[in-house]
Amino acid sequence: MTSGLKSSLTFFVVVILFVVGVQFNRMIIEKDYLLYSHTECDPTAESCFVQDCEESEDGCDLTPYKKIEKLAKNAPDCDLSKPECINLSCAVDEDSCTVTSCSEDVLEEGETCTETMVDEIVETP
Amino acid sequence: MIENLIQSPYCYEYLVDQISVGLLVYSHIPTALIALVFGIFLFSKTKNKSSFAILILSICFALWGFLDLGAWFAFLGSKITMFTWSLLNLLSLLFFSFSYYFIYTFIKRKDLPLWQKVVGFTLLLPTLWGIFTGANLTGFDMTICEAYESDFYNGYATYLQFAFVALIAVFSIKEYINTKDGVLRKKILLASVGILLFLSNFFLTGILVGFIYSFGLWEYAYNAEIYGLFGMPVFLIFLGYLIVKYHEFNLKIFTAQAFIIALITLVAAQFAFIHDVTSIVLNTITFALVSWVGISLTNNVRLEIELRKKNETLAEHLQVANDGQANLIHIMNHQIKSYLSKSRNIFAELLEEPSYGPINESAKPMIKEGLESLTEGVGFVQQVLNGSSAETGKLVYAKNPIEIGAIVTETATKQKEKADSAGLSLEVTIDEGDYRMIGDGVQLREAIRNLIDNSIRYTPKGGLKVHLTHKEKKMLLTITDTGMGITPEDMKKLFTRGGRGKDSLKVNINSTGYGLVFVKGVVEAHGGRTWAESEGKDKGSTFYIEFPANK
Numbered sequence: 001m002t003s004g005l006k007s008s009l010t011f012f013v014v015v016i017l018f019v020v021g022v023q024f025n026r027m028i029i030e031k032d033y034l035l036y037s038h039t040e041c042d043p044t045a046e047s048c049f050v051q052d053c054e055e056s057e058d059g060c061d062l063t064p065y066k067k068i069e070k071l072a073k074n075a076p077d078c079d080l081s082k083p084e085c086i087n088l089s090c091a092v093d094e095d096s097c098t099v100t101s102c103s104e105d106v107l108e109e110g111e112t113c114t115e116t117m118v119d120e121i122v123e124t125p
Numbered sequence: 126m127i128e129n130l131i132q133s134p135y136c137y138e139y140l141v142d143q144i145s146v147g148l149l150v151y152s153h154i155p156t157a158l159i160a161l162v163f164g165i166f167l168f169s170k171t172k173n174k175s176s177f178a179i180l181i182l183s184i185c186f187a188l189w190g191f192l193d194l195g196a197w198f199a200f201l202g203s204k205i206t207m208f209t210w211s212l213l214n215l216l217s218l219l220f221f222s223f224s225y226y227f228i229y230t231f232i233k234r235k236d237l238p239l240w241q242k243v244v245g246f247t248l249l250l251p252t253l254w255g256i257f258t259g260a261n262l263t264g265f266d267m268t269i270c271e272a273y274e275s276d277f278y279n280g281y282a283t284y285l286q287f288a289f290v291a292l293i294a295v296f297s298i299k300e301y302i303n304t305k306d307g308v309l310r311k312k313i314l315l316a317s318v319g320i321l322l323f324l325s326n327f328f329l330t331g332i333l334v335g336f337i338y339s340f341g342l343w344e345y346a347y348n349a350e351i352y353g354l355f356g357m358p359v360f361l362i363f364l365g366y367l368i369v370k371y372h373e374f375n376l377k378i379f380t381a382q383a384f385i386i387a388l389i390t391l392v393a394a395q396f397a398f399i400h401d402v403t404s405i406v407l408n409t410i411t412f413a414l415v416s417w418v419g420i421s422l423t424n425n426v427r428l429e430i431e432l433r434k435k436n437e438t439l440a441e442h443l444q445v446a447n448d449g450q451a452n453l454i455h456i457m458n459h460q461i462k463s464y465l466s467k468s469r470n471i472f473a474e475l476l477e478e479p480s481y482g483p484i485n486e487s488a489k490p491m492i493k494e495g496l497e498s499l500t501e502g503v504g505f506v507q508q509v510l511n512g513s514s515a516e517t518g519k520l521v522y523a524k525n526p527i528e529i530g531a532i533v534t535e536t537a538t539k540q541k542e543k544a545d546s547a548g549l550s551l552e553v554t555i556d557e558g559d560y561r562m563i564g565d566g567v568q569l570r571e572a573i574r575n576l577i578d579n580s581i582r583y584t585p586k587g588g589l590k591v592h593l594t595h596k597e598k599k600m601l602l603t604i605t606d607t608g609m610g611i612t613p614e615d616m617k618k619l620f621t622r623g624g625r626g627k628d629s630l631k632v633n634i635n636s637t638g639y640g641l642v643f644v645k646g647v648v649e650a651h652g653g654r655t656w657a658e659s660e661g662k663d664k665g666s667t668f669y670i671e672f673p674a675n676k
Contacts, residue, residue: 033203
């Protein structure tokens with residue numbers, strides 16, 4: 001192998017290892033990324049998200065929820081099949097943790113707010 | 126086995142609703158492995174820029190394949206998915222850029238200019254920046270088990286991939302048009318079509334997935350992603366063809382080996398998605414059979430190829446030896462001719478030059494006989510030399526306007542005396558027509574003289590007919606005799622070096638076997654052809670010379 005090829009290969013391997021190392025550290029060790037999930041919401045006390053069943057073709061889950069985003073390193077190591085992950089919450093003064101209630105500004109496709117639903121129920125005799 | 130790896134049952138259930146896990150593994154792992162093995166093998170055998178490019182390309186593609194599985198398998202945990210997903214854009218851009226590096230070094234046969242390397246690296250910097258700052262992936266959505274990609278960094282990677290595909294296409298087309306060498310053109314076509322099929326398939330399925338996804342057709346989007354990987358085996362097939370057909374990368378690999386390796390890999394990969402015992406047993410038997418038969422087959426084919434190569438080498442050595450021998454004979458004949466010519470000239474001078482004083486009358490017949498013998502000897506050697514030169518193309522021909530009719534008449538007239546002394550008739554007929562052409566009158570005269578002389582020597586009784594005519598826009602000279610004829614066995618070696626008839630030496634002891642070789646060489650050098658026909662032994666022969674008219 002010529003020295004040119006050797007140094008090119010070495011450079012490539014070093015760059016890849018460096019990038020992989022940085023990402024491994026960030027994602028696997030430090031878990032420095034945000035988790036987006038749903039958390040419990042009381043529609044009688046606050047505005048909750050709920051699936052818009054008019055738009056949904058599959059089965060419709062009317063469980064109200066709020067949206068939560070928090071750092072993975074501050075969240076338990078689980079998924080939505082486990083109770084401790086179904087209702088994540090933000091601790092007091094927790095960094096980068098946000099709970100979002102439903103409003104028109106933050107609605108996405110297939111969602112509606114429970115406040116809107118209540119208004120519709122009240123208005124319909 | 127996969128059940129032991131599940132960290133997130135929710136995401137596992139979510140995935141299996143969308144796609145077959147086995148199919149996902151089968152589409153990723155074999156293509157990644159085949160690419161990786163091929164790239165490493167190629168680079169280990171041929172360490173040049175092109176093979177280096179293929180090595181990096183295959184490593185990046187293989188890594189992409191394995192990491193993409195990590196991105197799909199969110200059931201391994203969000204951290205694994207985030208880690209693997211965050212590197213995908215960089216790896217894809219690397220194999221796109223090294224694809225361009227490969228096509229450039231393959232076609233140009235030199236390294237990429239430094240400025241292009243700098244530009245290429247600079248174009249990758251935004252993607253690297255996105256990775257280091259964490260901006261390329263904004264987070265992991267636990268509800269759909271997917272990472273959120275940044276629109277900017279994802280869009281940038283997509284546009285850059287498109288730019289590389291366009292660059293490779295434009296560069297390849299330009300080089301194809303500018304190359305005159307037919308073989309190199311084919312190589313450019315194969316390499317560029319192969320790499321473009323691979324990259325555009327990968328790129329377009331990615332675009333298609335995004336497009337389908339935006340319409341909410343999740344299940345079709347997932348399936349379309351798998352097909353993006355199948356461009357790599359197609360590219361490897363094109364590379365394999367380049368190696369086998371054009372011996373690129375100096376690899377002595379052959380089709381059978383490549384086919385068997387691919388077949389064994391594909392059969393082995395089926396273990397990824399078969400679960401029932403019957404299928405596993407059957408697949409194991411198939412794998413064992415394919416491996417055993419494949420290895421035997423490739424061994425046999427390799428032995429055949431080695432044998433053929435040995436034969437080709439032997440043939441080359443034989444040709445060299447033949448050429449050497451021919452040269453030696455040529456040199457020796459030249460030397461012999463010069464000695465004979467000198468001796469002949471001495472005898473001629475003694476007979477004809479009065480300044481040497483009167484020659485004893487009793488000595489004159491012997492001197493005359495010596496002179497005749499030496500003259501014949503010189504003629505013999507000259508015929509061998511001429512035949513050898515004409516056969517090997519070393520005879521230099523003049524290009525003058527000549528008239529074949531006149532040459533035939535003149536030569537036949539000179540040979541009439543010889544025919545008369547042999548008690549043979551010689552009839553010459555020349556049909557009306559234009560017999561002009563461009564050629565060497567001296568050599569053609571000698572060739573025609575040779576044929577007439579042969580007919581006289583091999584005709585014990587009867588006579589010869591020399592006829593020149595036009596036939597189907599060609600000039601045709603026929604020399605027909607009532608001589609000893611030519612058997613089918615002798616006909617095969619008639620115009621070859623030393624190719625005398627079996628009985629010819631009995632009739633003409635001084636036959637060199639080079640006369641007709643000389644005639645053939647001269648006639649063919651003038652764009653004509655010569656041949657003979659005979660009904661067999663003692664049934665006479667006809668020799669033909671044909672030239673294109675008015676050349």
